[in-house]
Amino acid sequence: MKTLILYATKYGAAREAAERIAKKIPGAKLHDLKQEGIPPLANFEYIIIGSSIYFGSIRKEAKTFLAQNANVLKEKTLGLFLCGLQPEEEKQFFASNFSSELLTAAKVTGFLGGIFDPEKVGFMERFVIKTVAKLTEYLNRFDDGKIEEFVLTECLDRIDDGKIEEFVL
Numbered sequence: 001m002k003t004l005i006l007y008a009t010k011y012g013a014a015r016e017a018a019e020r021i022a023k024k025i026p027g028a029k030l031h032d033l034k035q036e037g038i039p040p041l042a043n044f045e046y047i048i049i050g051s052s053i054y055f056g057s058i059r060k061e062a063k064t065f066l067a068q069n070a071n072v073l074k075e076k077t078l079g080l081f082l083c084g085l086q087p088e089e090e091k092q093f094f095a096s097n098f099s100s101e102l103l104t105a106a107k108v109t110g111f112l113g114g115i116f117d118p119e120k121v122g123f124m125e126r127f128v129i130k131t132v133a134k135l136t137e138y139l140n141r142f143d144d145g146k147i148e149e150f151v152l153t154e155c156l157d158r159i160d161d162g163k164i165e166e167f168v169l
């Protein structure tokens with residue numbers, strides 16, 4: 001198994017993004033960074049890491065993992081993705097949450113969109129989102145085109161010429 005997809009999520013949107021990516025990469029292994037037993041990185045050539053964004057920051061478990069594994073990760077074919085509802089802040093979110101070393105090493109970065117579900121979040125979060133983003137209803141803003149582009153860019157060197165569609169779709 002060559003591809004490992006690691007994700008950090010609070011309410012499941014980043015997991016859903018990770019699952020959508022995994023569906024397009026045969027044999028990819030998925031793991032929640034909050035769970036024990038992260039597979040040894042040495043077993044994988046391709047590593048994709050994603051987190052949702054809260055108040056401009058990735059989740060703590062993602063921060064910790066990135067800090068602890070920076071040296072190994074920069075030697076991999078690395079893909080980094082973020083889930084959130086402010087695509088216009090993509091550049092800023094990547095710059096402030098990942099070291100320049102990792103960003104340089106990453107083959108692809110992508111802001112893949114996100115979900116807001118007022119029924120899942122707590123009262124305070126609902127209040128903040130209502131006040132700051134004027135959002136009160138369920139919103140699914142996943143960007144399927146970006147997910148596709150992300151996978152294609154990350155995996156391009158593994159695909160035989162002319163077989164891109166067959167491999168990815």
Ligand SMILES: Cc1cc2nc3c(=O)[nH]c(=O)nc-3n(C[C@H](O)[C@H](O)[C@H](O)COP(=O)(O)O)c2cc1C
Pocket residue numbers: 008009010011012013014015051052053054055056057083084085086087113114115116117121125126128129
């Ligand atoms: C309290 C709160 C703060 C948030 N802050 C941001 C933010 O700063 N930038 C952004 O793009 N999205 C923000 N979001 C949207 C989340 O990133 C989005 O809902 C995401 O899909 C959640 O993913 P998860 O379920 O994997 O945690 C925020 C959402 C909540 C509830």
